[in-house]
Amino acid sequence: MEAPRPDTRGIVDPSGLLNRVRFRRHEPAEPLRRYIEWYWLIDWDLPEPYASQVVPHPSVNLTFQWDEAEGPPYAEVTGVALGLFTRKLTGPGRVCGVKFRPGGFRPYAPEAPVSRWTGRTLPAEEVFPAATGDAARTIVTPAADHARVAALDAFLLALPRTPDPQADLAITLVRHIRADRTVRRVGDLARAHGLSVRALQRLFSAHVGVSPKWCILRYRIHEALEHAGNRADVDWAALATELGYADQAHLVRDFTATVGVPPTAYAQGER
Incomplete structure (x- = not known):
């Protein structure tokens, strides 16, 4: 499998985003790479709100998020967005995201076609019961990237997966x-x-x-x-x-x- 691409493909105004946030990509553990393309980590601390916009890839994303001024960490599943995806960033915060390969989400959620999630964002617990607030806190609160990546690996390796x-x-x-x-x-x-x-x-x-x-x-x-x-x-x-x-x-x-x-x-x- 290919390593994470260094390009900013799909990001609208990439220079504006990268001047405001710390954006990194990391490979998942080797057993996960068949169906997961990469992890993406974003940290920000903004004096003024900024609207990040992305022309989405045909991928499902699992995100662990912490908007520090607004509440505790939480997790979401976002299906393929049909239009422009906008995320407002304000104050301090961070996201640890899992980008599934296009076609790679179904083995983790085999009970329904992936089209069920298209255009939807929903609490991750509705798809993965283990994606609780405590799990999100374990993943997003470490300061070091290697610790967040290790926590993501541990979470995903523990999920059941149906060969497909x-x-x-x-x-x-x-x-x-x-x-x-x-x-x-x-x-x-x-x-x-x-x-x-x-x-x-x-x-x-x-x-x-x-x-x-x-x-x-x-x-x-x-x-x-x-x-x-x-x-x-x-x-x-x-x-x-x-x-x-x-x-x-x-x-x-x-x-x-x-x-x-x-x-x-x-x-x-x-x-």
Whole structure:
């Protein structure tokens, strides 16, 4: 399995966020890496509120959080967010997050399709009874990263997990979409893996929580967001072609609908 990527893909205004918080990624223990992509840790102490925004990946996240001025630590499960995900940060606080691989959550919650959690944030105890306030406190209160990572490992290694070859297939398919820009049509992806379109759609609903078409479009937007944040002279027509859009107008439409502003306006704001 690949190590945590160093990029900020999906984060809206990454420089604004990283100037305000301490953001780190860590690998989980080796037995967990099959289904868990990485741990992500954020600490902040802000004199003024800041709204962090993310164009989410097709992943379920388990988070242990502590907004120190507002109450005790707590844990949440967040399904794949269909739109822009906003989290208001204020005062001192921290989050220890677990990002499951797209397709990797179902073995930990086999009783329901992952689409049940799509667009929802709920107390983690409703999914994992062990994710109590005491468990959250054990994970988020240590000062050192290695202690938090060890606590996350211990919590996750203790969870029951049901082996699921379909989860492995879903992980492989989403990785293919993310890595290969030539994947532009659901039918092509299905044929490449010997599946019917309907079987592919059922697999994604049960194990990823969103459709394969949604994943293809979302990773296109991640690419466009990365270009808009890193360059001042993006050739949007050429990028639209590279990402498989029929024309620049379709890229602008999808970007604006997802991020809230057109790509040129976003790029100007980043600069």
